[in-house]
Amino acid sequence: MTATIADADATAPEAQTPAAGPVPVGRILRFELVKQFSAWRVRLLILLCWIGPAVLVFAIDKQSTLPSDTLFGRWMHATGWAGPLVALGFAGTWALPLLTSVVAGDVFASEDRLGTWRHLIIAIRSHRRIFLAKAVASLTVILLLVVGLAASSTLGGLLAEKNLPLVGLDGHTLSPGDAAGKVLLAWLCVLAPTLALAGIGLLGSIALGRSPMGLLLPMLVALGMQLAQMLPLPVAVRLALPGYAFISWNGLFTDPAQIKPLMIGVTVSLVWAVVATVLAYLLFLRRDFTNLNNNDGAGRRVLALGVVPLAAVLALTAGVVAATTSDAGGTGITQAKVQKSVATAFSHLFRLQQSQMYHSSVTEAQLATTASCLKSEGLGKQEGSGNDWRCTITFNVPGNNITAQGIYQLDVTANGRYIADGDGPQEVNGYFLIVTPGKVVANPLWQFDGNVDLL
Amino acid sequence: MDTTVAIRGRGITKVFGDVVALDHVDVSVARGQIHGLVGPNGAGKTTLLGLLLGLAVADEGALEVLGAQVGRALPAPGGVSGFVDGPGLYPTLTAKQNLATLAALRPRDAVTSDVGEALHEVGLAEVADDKVRGFSLGMRQRLGLAAAMLTKPKLLVLDEPANGLDPSGKKQVHGVLNRLVAAGVTVILSSHRMDDLEALCSEVTILSTGRVVFSGPLNKLSDETRELDYRLRTTDPAAAGIIAAETPGISVVAGTDAAALADTDVIVVRARVAALDQLVSRVVRADIAVREFAPVVSPLEAAFLDLTEQETDR
Structure with a gap:
């Protein structure tokens, strides 16, 4: 096909159709x-x-x-x-x-x-x-x-x-x-x-x-x-x-x-x-x-x-x-962190349990809870996720000058979350439910969730 | 600038990877006419229509649409509307909603047609509140045309607008296009339906493998092509056949070429247009009545086949 292309100089600007303005x-x-x-x-x-x-x-x-x-x-x-x-x-x-x-x-x-x-x-x-x-x-x-x-x-x-x-x-x-x-x-x-x-x-x-x-x-x-x-x-x-x-x-x-x-x-x-x-x-x-x-x-x-x-x-x-960040190359789940997290959660939940049962209140300082946790019964590296963490909780029994111990089996996931499952003794973990004067509630120490700070 | 020209392109080239969709295409379309665009599949029609609509930019060459240069930094001008590869419609919206949302995109001061008027124009007023999901292909085509007209375009680019239309719908679309052209709108019409193009277009451009193989008035196309086959139905086909065989420039087609024509009253002759006059006058002089005399395939179709086959054989 042939076509004659108009000289650009001959273009009359006023005759052109302007470019369409963009739509808002x-x-x-x-x-x-x-x-x-x-x-x-x-x-x-x-x-x-x-x-x-x-x-x-x-x-x-x-x-x-x-x-x-x-x-x-x-x-x-x-x-x-x-x-x-x-x-x-x-x-x-x-x-x-x-x-x-x-x-x-x-x-x-x-x-x-x-x-x-x-x-x-x-x-x-x-x-x-x-x-x-x-x-x-x-x-x-x-x-x-x-x-x-x-x-x-x-x-x-x-x-x-x-x-x-x-x-x-x-x-x-x-x-x-x-x-x-x-x-x-x-x-x-x-x-x-x-x-x-x-x-x-x-x-x-x-x-x-x-x-x-x-x-x-x-x-x-x-x-x-x-x-x-x-x-x-x-x-x-x-x-x-x-x-x-x-x-x-x-x-x-x-x-x-x-x-x-x-x-x-x-x-x-x-x-x-x-x-x-x-x-x-x-x-x-x-x-x-x-x-x-x-x-x-x-x-x-x-x-x-x-x-x-x-x-x-x-x-x-x-x-x-x-x-x-420090220790970012590891899993972030160390023995020390697990122990600290479990001890803290236990202390808080023990206080909650006491209040649910209308016992006299107790402070975390009085309880002085510590936890000793081992992975795979102490064999291998004491770090990382797994359901083979076992923690022994030690705390002062309120009102008595004695210490008590409880065992918890932990299932720690790779993101630091864990479920602590009470493994006795019954005097520490109690029963699944607590019957209080007003209501039947779940025993907070029977099984609890926790979280290990990875950093 | 020639204000009578709606589209002017020179050396337009568009390449997709290893495929040259358009190869140094020159094109010129006068304002206020329906210009047909024809070509086999893969000839570059859709690519050319896309460039006109501002969907893509040419890799090489200069394109001027409605007096404005079109390029990477210069979008297609206002006043261009249309569709390629079927109209874009949203099936979850009604016909009226489709047009109303489109109209709502325009600036407040922009001239737009009334939605109801546009639907009436294409014969869809009665289904205005129906969801497009249930529309037939022909109804979608007509709604697409209404959508394209909504912005009061100066250049309307349409790809197969009669696709799926029944005779009534086709007549309606033809009427709309003729009215638009009468109002000064330029229409670029791509179609595989030669009867549509012949009925509507004053000029056509034929593309093949990305090149322009013809562009100009339809009658010029008819003159330039090879001999055509014509059906001649008379009251005495045997005598008409003898006359045809004796007429200079006319040959009677026999055998497989005419096999499709099982009608015994019909003979098929092959000739250029100029030779037909003498044949008709000889037949009439022999007191044989002519009941039908028409090309077996339209001149445009014949030219299309001829030109595109030549290009493909190259």
């Missing part, structure tokens, strides 16, 4: 939210997140058997504030990765599936603004769902057991006000790893398009991180994983609070959220929407702008954590 982000955001809320799966998630936890927590609380293998599960009959923490533990493992998968993991991929990318780009004419609006829209929906989970589980807990003091992870008692504040803070802390997963979701949604792998990526990453947390990894690597903040909120419920691992976990998660989102943005800008079916180096770009940078972030954060 607020309008695109509204458009994205309309699409999000019109999808049945998002509506269903909102319904489930705002109603489900309340019903579930209330129902569990009304059972005689409590989920004692879940953190704070054994305290659900004691206070309404245990409910939202049980829900938080479950949410960190399953619900939050699933929500980020469904929302952030699909926000870009849905356009691929519906074949609407070109329509969107023609209408909006700004890749940057599309990305921003989609990221903010998915974040808005995720926040709405997380707030629903927190509010609903709190309501369910408080309806079932009222606003009563909560027993912390080291056995100390938090007033209802403190418990409320810390529960709120714990939910706020898990927003950081949720954002990290959302960033990974955006990346997967852009990189993998309509492939179901894109949708599942946050879930798979979360599962991978959970598996990694079960392995005996060095503390530096454990803390460098963005999922650690799903666990490290536990440290808020000790006295003093284990702030350092929590802050590291939250910071690492936020770094991952920012890096993954920026990578998703760069990948999005480089995508060609004219020929979606061609394989225009997309695989290489995913590797160069997705996998390699995130692996580098993991290595870098692990290096920074190792360089700035």
Whole structure:
């Protein structure tokens, strides 16, 4: 075909059609939210997140058997504030990765599936603004769902057991006000790893398009991180994983609070959220929407702008954590730490037991509790996770000038959490239930949860 | 700048990896006409439409759309609308919601059509509140056209807009496009349906393996092509066949070429357009009535096959 190209000098500026102005982000955001809320799966998630936890927590609380293998599960009959923490533990493992998968993991991929990318780009004419609006829209929906989970589980807990003091992870008692504040803070802390997963979701949604792998990526990453947390990894690597903040909120419920691992976990998660989102943005800008079916180096770009940078972030954060913390190369679970943690928890819970039985109050100083813990009966290295820790507690018996000893069998997980199971004698551990004048309650010394500060 | 030209491109090249989608394409489209874009699959039509819509930028060459240069730093100008590879619609929204959310993206001072009016124009007013999930392909095509018209475009780029349309829907779409052109809108129409292109377009561009093999008025295309096959139905096919065989520039097609035509009243002749006049007048003079005289395949289709096969054989 032949064509005569006009001389550029002859172009009359006033006759030109100006470039279309970009659509304001607020309008695109509204458009994205309309699409999000019109999808049945998002509506269903909102319904489930705002109603489900309340019903579930209330129902569990009304059972005689409590989920004692879940953190704070054994305290659900004691206070309404245990409910939202049980829900938080479950949410960190399953619900939050699933929500980020469904929302952030699909926000870009849905356009691929519906074949609407070109329509969107023609209408909006700004890749940057599309990305921003989609990221903010998915974040808005995720926040709405997380707030629903927190509010609903709190309501369910408080309806079932009222606003009563909560027993912390080291056995100390938090007033209802403190418990409320810390529960709120714990939910706020898990927003950081949720954002990290959302960033990974955006990346997967852009990189993998309509492939179901894109949708599942946050879930798979979360599962991978959970598996990694079960392995005996060095503390530096454990803390460098963005999922650690799903666990490290536990440290808020000790006295003093284990702030350092929590802050590291939250910071690492936020770094991952920012890096993954920026990578998703760069990948999005480089995508060609004219020929979606061609394989225009997309695989290489995913590797160069997705996998390699995130692996580098993991290595870098692990290096920074190792360089700035002591003993970060080990498991963080040492004999001394286990002994200190068990002795502290026992002292606090002994005082609680005394008050439940209306005995005269006693202080930790009077008890002077010590613990002697051995792993594998003292054979091998006295460090690390395992269900072969055995602790002998020694304490002064109140009112008598004698000392008593109790045995606890510990199951310590790689992230520092443990369950201490009373192994006698009966005079120390007591029975499963305590019958008090007002109520029958679980014996706090029969079996208790604890947490070893990894740093 | 020539204000009568809607699109002007020179040396446009677009490469995807090892694949050259467009290879130094020159293109020029006058304003206020329907310009057809034809080519076999993989010829580069979608890529060219994508460049016009601002979905991608050319690797080489200069492209001017509605008087504005288009490039990496210069997006497609306002006033361009349309769709490629089918209209982008959201199945969870109703037809009205699809258009309303699209209209809401426009600046407050932007000129947009009324949503109800646009739906009425394409014959979807009665299903305005139905979710698009339940729409047929033809209804989606018409809604896509309504969405494209919503922004009052000066250049409308449409990829297979008649795909999936029933005759009534097709007539409606043709009517809409003709009304738009009468109002001064330029339409770029990509289609595999030669009858649509012949009915609507004044000019066409034929692409093959990323190159332009023809661009210009349809009648010019007809003149430039090889001899065509014509069906001739008469009251005396035997005598008509003898006359045709004796007429200069005419040959009677026999055997497998005419096998598809089982009708005994029909003969198939092969000729250039100029030779047909003499055949018709000879047949009529022999007192044989002509009931039908039409190309077996349309001139555009014949040219398309001829030109694209030549390009592929190269």
